Amino acid sequence: AAGVIQSPRHLIKEKRETATLKCYPIPRHDTVYWYQQGPGQDPQFLISFYEKMQSDKGSIPDRFSAQQFSDYHSELNMSSLELGDSALYFCASSFRTSGSYEQYFGPGTRLTVT
Amino acid sequence: DAKTTQPTSMDCAEGRAANLPCNHSTISGNEYVYWYRQIHSQGPQYIIHGLKNNETNEMASLIITEDRKSSTLILPHATLRDTAVYYCIVRVETTSGTYKYIFGTGTRLKVLA
Numbered sequence: 001a002a003g004v005i006q007s008p009r010h011l012i013k014e015k016r017e018t019a020t021l022k023c024y025p026i027p028r029h030d031t032v033y034w035y036q037q038g039p040g041q042d043p044q045f046l047i048s049f050y051e052k053m054q055s056d057k058g059s060i061p062d063r064f065s066a067q068q069f070s071d072y073h074s075e076l077n078m079s080s081l082e083l084g085d086s087a088l089y090f091c092a093s094s095f096r097t098s099g100s101y102e103q104y105f106g107p108g109t110r111l112t113v114t
Numbered sequence: 115d116a117k118t119t120q121p122t123s124m125d126c127a128e129g130r131a132a133n134l135p136c137n138h139s140t141i142s143g144n145e146y147v148y149w150y151r152q153i154h155s156q157g158p159q160y161i162i163h164g165l166k167n168n169e170t171n172e173m174a175s176l177i178i179t180e181d182r183k184s185s186t187l188i189l190p191h192a193t194l195r196d197t198a199v200y201y202c203i204v205r206v207e208t209t210s211g212t213y214k215y216i217f218g219t220g221t222r223l224k225v226l227a
Binding site for chain 2: 004031033042043044045048050055056058088090092096101102103104105106107108110
């Protein structure tokens, strides 16, 4: 079965640079979620989109923005990167319209800021 | 605003049942309990979820107390590949009518040969 795809899998950036992470949800899934997991920490919810509209916002810094496109893929844009942004970034998707809310997670993007 | 409390770590002998407890004493009536696991740094993997009835699937069983303040995930015959961090999660409805997961700190389960 198709899973959530994230790209790139690994990314190295320097401080103050920008980064763009991409997420391709499971086909037919209409909701995308972004999570950040710092070293040794639990996943923290950042933001979610349903049918291309932002549906909820968590602890996402103002330097970050995200959107969901017409094909339902989503991008997380991160600017003015800081060392503390080094983390695993997970995308998850669900098929809300079906009434099923299980989130299926992608393999993650490991961002290292140097 | 974590809504779950779990033991930090547990060991289990291979082939035995692993019972992972979770406290969610502040859970609201319409909030579901979800269980996921994370192996190494892979994406969390869905295991099971429930509201108030006990649930079973091919991976595990979920026992929820009658007052819904706690639950137990049961892996009936643990294998070495079940070694992972297990998260007990409360699914919370947001003001926009959608849902989000509140992750707890998780239990690091180690299955011993």
